[in-house]
Amino acid sequence: MEKEKKVNVPYSRCIIPIGPIYPALKEPININVTLDKEKITDVDIRLGYAHRGIEALAQKRNIIQSLYLVERVCGICSHSHGSCYIQTIEEIGGIKPPERAIYIRTIMMELERMHSHMLWLGVTAYGIGFDTFFMYAMRVREKVLDIFEEATGNRVQHSLNTIGGIRADLTPQIISKIQQLLLEVDKTVQFMLDVLNSTTVENRLKGIGILKKEDAEKFCVVGPLARASGVEYDVRTEDPYAAYGDFKDYFSRITSTKGDTYARAEVRTLEIKESGKIIRAILDKLPGGAIKVDGSALKLSRSIREGEAMTRVEAARGELFYYIKTDGKDGFKRVKIRTPTLANVICLKDLLLGLEVADIPVVVASIDPCISCADR
């Protein structure tokens, strides 16, 4: 028999479009991946499918209406958006909310970080085909949402902020429920770390999607993605806002030097625990008193003069930035929102190059993309 001739045919370049409608990603983003056999040789990212024109809409509306609009930039970190916006407005108007309001805002921010990271762990587990862990993470997350519902009246879009304070107070029953939740969360975090330590998960996550420290600094990535690459940057400690200045010593900045997908999972899991520490410390020192300055929100919003200000907060995904310029007539000249995903999504090309097709969902999920944030 004639020996089979081995011809080295170069595979023609094959381009696989992923998204905007894709089962593994719940949000509309388009990633065109160029393949050479199984290897990824080029990545082209296209954003803008979820662009709703929020910045332009805000300029047509007044200050109170825009508060509820910017909370709908993102459904997962809506409280961070609302708090960042209201902090900026309060800075322009020179309004000082009472201490209790600021503390409760901070508690809510940390609870939000908890549920966002739990959701992320679930989505990453789903990305590697580990559905059991996805279901587990979602079940634990429901308990955090219960607290939100009881404290603010809504599970996801809890519009808690208002000008000069918050709308709903924490009752002693809710505080005891939060403390109970924190005990459960500690156990959960330990369980999650045990699951991450199993060989199956390690094989899928370790050494994949590495972002070196230099690259992380070059791309200016933020949040847990940067901290997993060894960049020690956290707005909560660098530029304390809300009540973080008083509680600097109660939590530590979680960093890792490895920079792979596994390090990101570890950093986020440990951050859930740190959030618990902050909430415990705040609950211990929660001052009494009013939750809102005197006067109606409408009157306060009309009293805000012409001016401009910027604020940063550390949302669950990283640094969130608001620049606002008011016109002195209860409206805006400009509202600029810079979301963490917009900074993080750029490094996706670097992460995916050289990997295999099966790693795409987990690497894309590992940067925790929130496309509705990035597109606004």
Place this chain on the structure above:
Amino acid sequence: MGKISTRSRLKSPWLFHINSGSCNGCDIEVLATLTPRYDAERFGCSLVGSPRHADILLVTGPVTRQMISRIVRTYKQMPEPKAVVAVGTCAASGGPFKGSYSIEGPIDTILPVDAYVVGCPPRPEAIIKGIIEALTRKFG
């Protein structure tokens, strides 16, 4: 044959979910509907990866200009008979984004909608009710 397929469709509707530019709030509530606390899978509902397998289309979001052609294409790929459920206030009316230059919705100007689930975001129980409503109206 028709009887059997109608019965199985009522017993086990397969869902496909499209995010047409929503804020994620409704999307995670759709996910919460299918995960342990609310567990719509015990009614036979399952989220499928392809519109060609789906009986019911769940649309969230106010329909941005970029997504409009993709939604129509996805809808055309679904086999008959099919139902559409608009999840969330944005999908039902445009919600807080009404009046924006990049919003082409709401969804009922583009596709025939069988059930509306309002709320910002709607509770998982409400989403299950919306699915049942669409089922009984379309296949029942």
